[in-house]
Amino acid sequence: MEYLINKKVKDIEISGIRKFSNMVAGKEGMLALTIGQPDFPTPAHIKEAAKKAIDEDFTTYTHNAGDLALRQAACDFVAKKYSLNYQPATEVIVTTGASEAIDIAFRTILEEGVEVILPGPVYPGYEPIIRLCGATPIYVDIKENDFRFTAELIEPYITDKTRCIVLPYPSNPTGVSLNKKELMAIADLLKDKDIFVLADEIYSELLFDATHVSIGSFLREKTIVINGLSKSHSMTGWRIGFLFAPEIICQQILKVHQYNVTCASSISQQAALQALTVGIDDSLPMKEEYKKRRDYLYSRLTDIGLEVVNPDGAFYFFIKIPVSGITSFDFCLDLVEKANLAVVPGSAFSPLGEGYFRISFAYSFDTLKEACDRLGTYLNTIK
Ligand SMILES: Cc1ncc(COP(=O)(O)O)c(C=O)c1O
Structure with a gap:
């Protein structure tokens, strides 16, 4: 029956973010910076x-x-x-x-x-x-x-x-x-x-x-x-x-x-x-926390020697892959295998994202610090 399915539907794919995070989910010792959702509970x-x-x-x-x-x-x-x-x-x-x-x-x-x-x-x-x-x-x-x-x-x-x-x-x-x-x-x-x-x-x-x-x-x-x-x-x-x-x-x-x-x-x-009535400013404390994480990551990532544009908002860094001759997917796979660190390949964000990877900082400071350590060590070994 598959031949009867709308060709336009068959031609679209599951999002690269989900594909990648599903692939690495459950791997022991894995640190994942893949998901773009706040790490705070919904306000009480x-x-x-x-x-x-x-x-x-x-x-x-x-x-x-x-x-x-x-x-x-x-x-x-x-x-x-x-x-x-x-x-x-x-x-x-x-x-x-x-x-x-x-x-x-x-x-x-x-x-x-x-x-x-x-x-x-x-x-x-x-x-x-x-x-x-x-x-x-x-x-x-x-x-x-x-x-x-x-x-x-x-x-x-x-x-x-x-x-x-x-x-x-x-x-x-x-x-x-x-x-x-x-x-x-x-x-x-x-x-x-x-x-x-x-x-x-x-x-x-x-x-x-x-x-x-x-x-x-x-x-x-x-x-x-x-x-x-x-x-x-x-x-x-x-x-x-x-x-x-x-x-x-x-x-x-x-x-x-x-x-x-x-x-x-x-x-x-x-x-x-x-x-939207009582909680109109609920985002403020979360924003302050994201901002601190942004500042921390900016300094860590640039110290590692990575080329980054400092984000104005949201909770992502989109980082240039510092080695050539490798697709963003293979780079991210290698990072998973060798450093137990999951990030999202840039190619998940249109063909123009190739050559980059995304990290989400909707994660705790401890996780971010450990992730930077792993990333730095990994990059030292492959360069
Ligand atoms: C730019 C952008 N638009 C829309 C959405 C979807 O938001 P929602 O979860 O409210 O459907 C997302 C979720 O990551 C997003 O990053």
Whole structure:
């Protein structure tokens, strides 16, 4: 029966991050810096809100777009933090994680033959959906630009087929963000063009030394803003994301969302309401801790002699492999075998990630210190 399966589905692959972490899972003595999820528990008051939600029978379908009180809280949150202006009744959808928001946004705006411009290296969650829609991902190499995805780099790739530009910042896997000036230049480039911007801002609360700027605050009519609680509130398993867009776009996306999931989990929505009201600053102590780890790693990695761009936010370093003639996959495999250290091959982040590896610092200081020791020793032996 396999021959009857949709060819586009057969052609996509399981994410390289999962593939690699599944491969090394369970290996004795292995230290893994592979997974991109916070290592803190979900704040206690949020967990309590979920328990209360169950006891009080918040266990039925909600409005397709999400509980109105939560939509209000989400709009208030992004208004306060990022000067975004969206109407709770018509311009926000509570989704099953940012992943579902990406899926329903692409399925609403893409079709056969159109092109989507993305930076490379990039989070691997976009390309498969773009391909399932029959659209083509067009990668812009940002490696030589300190991983900054700028208007200048984007412009030559715009054609009459360009339907959307993906702006993920702060970035997974590089941690690099975009500042207001860079975003204004992109907005200026697009102002007379009918091209959507998909701004994936899931790491917006984890920007270390600056305040996050959303392109949706000044390019509102073309922008779909994606955010969520997975990273900011350490809630990856609760599956709560948000999609913000002008009414005419949002109401079309809502149809795809409705026939996809009906609504996000009602219990998680009550937890999210707590997070976005009582817990609006819950990310601050976690951010401070990530920042300390970032500073520690930057000094350790550069001491080892590695070429790194210091991340502005999120919890990743994207590091150049200091030896030539080896693929990132084989390098990472060798690191597993010889140093008992698992990191993610750069090739998991589009072909443009080849030659690099990603480490996540959503791990304790002890783990990070030991990982740097192992990495340093390994590099000394192979050089
Ligand atoms: C850039 C980016 N976007 C979206 C997601 C998916 O987030 P969620 O777990 O809320 O679906 C991730 C998860 O790692 C990510 O790194």
